[in-house]
Structure formats: structure tokens, C-alpha cells
Amino acid sequence: MPRVLLVEDEPAIADTLVYALETECFTVTHAVTGADALAAASREPHDFAILDIGLPDMTGLDVCRRLRETSAIPVLFLTARDGEVDRILGLELGGDDYVTKPFSPREIVARVRAILRRSGNGGAPPNITPALDSAAGLHHDKSAMRIHFAGTTLDLTAHEYKLLLVLMEKPGRVFTRDQLLDHAWQDPGAVTDRTVDAHIKSIRAKLRAACGGAENLIETRRGLGYSLAPGL
Numbered sequence: 329m330p331r332v333l334l335v336e337d338e339p340a341i342a343d344t345l346v347y348a349l350e351t352e353c354f355t356v357t358h359a360v361t362g363a364d365a366l367a368a369a370s371r372e373p374h375d376f377a378i379l380d381i382g383l384p385d386m387t388g389l390d391v392c393r394r395l396r397e398t399s400a401i402p403v404l405f406l407t408a409r410d411g412e413v414d415r416i417l418g419l420e421l422g423g424d425d426y427v428t429k430p431f432s433p434r435e436i437v438a439r440v441r442a443i444l445r446r447s448g449n450g451g452a453p454p455n456i457t458p459a460l461d462s463a464a465g466l467h468h469d470k471s472a473m474r475i476h477f478a479g480t481t482l483d484l485t486a487h488e489y490k491l492l493l494v495l496m497e498k499p500g501r502v503f504t505r506d507q508l509l510d511h512a513w514q515d516p517g518a519v520t521d522r523t524v525d526a527h528i529k530s531i532r533a534k535l536r537a538a539c540g541g542a543e544n545l546i547e548t549r550r551g552l553g554y555s556l557a558p559g560l
């Protein structure tokens with residue numbers, strides 16, 4: 329699980345971001361001041377830093393400079409004003425990025441993933457088409473015929489892979505066991521509803537192994553079938 333150092337002094341923003349990142353299986357260290365952030369960074373290594381520019385004791389840019397003395401940690405800056413954007417652009421951003429407030433937590437998570445992917449440091453592996461091929465934190469790598477979750481490649485059997493793909497096509501939609509059988513088995517007559525249940529159980533266990541927060545990713549609709557959680 330990638331470790332994120334989040335440095336943000338506005339509690340409401342920090343809370344939403346911590347929640348969004350933890351839901352997506354990041355481990356988050358939250359610091360309110362630049363000094364706290366640098367102390368946390370020296371205590372343990374982090375894979376990523378999200379730095380608010382306006383901090384009580386120094387700027388996010390100062391924090392970045394200090395972090396870079398000892399590591400090449402990728403950084404996403406959070407800015408409140410246009411003037412701050414100018415200052416960020418004055419830096420050699422390299423693999424880093426920035427977002428202007430207000431932003432959606434979802435956007436931040438997507439940016440963090442993208443930067444981690446570019447820097448080859450955790451996150452989902454490359455070669456994945458976003459948008460249509462991702463749902464509820466799952467990513468489908470079409471060419472490799474694999475599904476990634478929380479930065480891990482799921483080790484699925486052929487039927488589990490097909491089942492999960494069907495669910496990913498329409499997050500939130502309930503699929504009956506018959507529909508799932510039709511889509512995922514070439515000869516559905518040979519198997520029973522129980523087979524679907526057993527495979528779902530196994531997929532859930534693999535999701536759970538990849539990320540502890542995966543509990544409700546595949547929902548059971550009693551008497552109806554299964555659906556994939558619509559996501560954040």
C-alpha cells in the first residue's frame with residue numbers, strides 16, 4: 329500500500345482527503361504544519377506527498393524543498409489562489425503536479441495514482457486505459473487480460489476474471505445469477521447458481537487480500553443477484 333504524506337491545515341479539507349485516500353487503500357500520514365510534516369517524513373519513508381501551499385509555519389514549497397534534500401518523493405501541490413499557481417509554475421515541476429481549490433477528493437486520488445504510475449512507484453501498473461476500463465477502484469488491463477485493484481494485480485481464474493468484468497461493465501447494476509452464468513461461462517448449462525456464489529466468494533477473498541477496505545465492493549442483493557459498488 330502506497331504511503332501518502334498529506335500536509336494540510338484546513339481540517340475539513342484534510343478529513344475529506346484522508347477518507348478518500350484511505351478508501352482507495354492508501355496509508356495516510358496527516359500533518360498540519362510544515363514542521364510536523366518534515367518530522368513525519370524523517371520518521372518513515374513515504375511514497376508521495378500532498379502539500380498545501382499555505383501552511384501556518386512555512387509554505388508547501390518550502391516543505392517540498394526540504395523533502396527533496398533527502399528524497400525524490402513525488403509531490404502534488406494544493407493551491408488556493410492564482411498567485412500561488414504562478415509560484416508553483418516557477419518551479420521545475422518534473423513529475424509533480426498541482427490542483428487549485430476547490431477540488432474533488434476523487435480528482436486528487438486520480439492525480440496521485442497517475443503521478444505514482446508515471447514515477448513507477450506503486451499505484452496501478454501502466455498500460456491501463458482509464459475511464460471505461462476502471463470501476464470502483466478496479467482497473468482492467470485489456471491487453472494483458474488482468475484486473476488490478478489497489479495497486480495489485482488480482483490473481484483470478486478465467487471464470488472469476490470474466491465474472492468481475494461483467495460486474496465492472498455497469499457498476500451499481502444488479503446482475504442475476506443467470507445473467508452472470510450466461511456471460512462468464514461458455515456452457516452455462518453445466519453449472520449451477522451455487523457455482524456463481526462460490527466464485528463471487530473467491531473474488532471477494534482476493535479483493536480483501538489486496539485491500540482491507542474491499543468489504544462491500546461486490547454487494548449481494550438478496551433474492552436478486554450481485555452488483556459492483558458504484559464507487560466513491
Ligand code: CA
Pocket residue numbers: 336337338380381382383
Ligand atoms: Ca492552508
